[in-house]
Amino acid sequence: IAGITQAPTSQILAAGRRMTLRCTQDMRHNAMYWYRQDLGLGLRLIHYSNTAGTTGKGEVPDGYSVSRANTDDFPLTLASAVPSQTSVYFCASAAGGPTDTQYFGPGTRLTVL
């Protein structure tokens, strides 16, 4: 693994189903983030984690949950998907906090029908 990876690349999901998007980084970064990107709205922060064991809510957290059991992994779970969660999801990591450059994963394109 080099950098930050996400899985799956894309997914079509039926409404009401549970889905976990995976994110793994090998840079030993403390901070990790989940964003969704929708046309005309830019990147919106869903949840973040300053360091392993801690998480926080971003701008649009409803319907999503995260965990940070270790430094490398930061999965995002949709407990019961709805069509409005159709989006492109980017995971990012940074060495420290908001003054540090964020490195983004390749993204997951999720469609909820």
Add this chain to the structure above:
Amino acid sequence: GQNIDQPTEMTATEGAIVQINCTYQTSGFNGLFWYQQHAGEAPTFLSYNVLDGLEEKGRFSSFLSRSKGYSYLLLKELQMKDSASYLCAVGNTGGFKTIFGAGTRLFVKA
């Protein structure tokens, strides 16, 4: 409140210079970032300004005025590969958060 404004789209000619503006209102300002994002790809870091003034990095320069809540990204000697979205983002001391603007889509034409 927190708000970042940048133009939705711009068009420029190959070889020319283009300036993409960004204005922001945020509490606890902690630096301003510019990211580049090609269609279908992830954003990648271009520049970071925390003090007023101009930061030059090759063909790209970024300017910041904290008192005016204003930044611009200057792209010189435009190339076709510069066609992309450019995202202005502000670091916020109120939690570990970076606020992103909606992005400016730049089209470079021959």
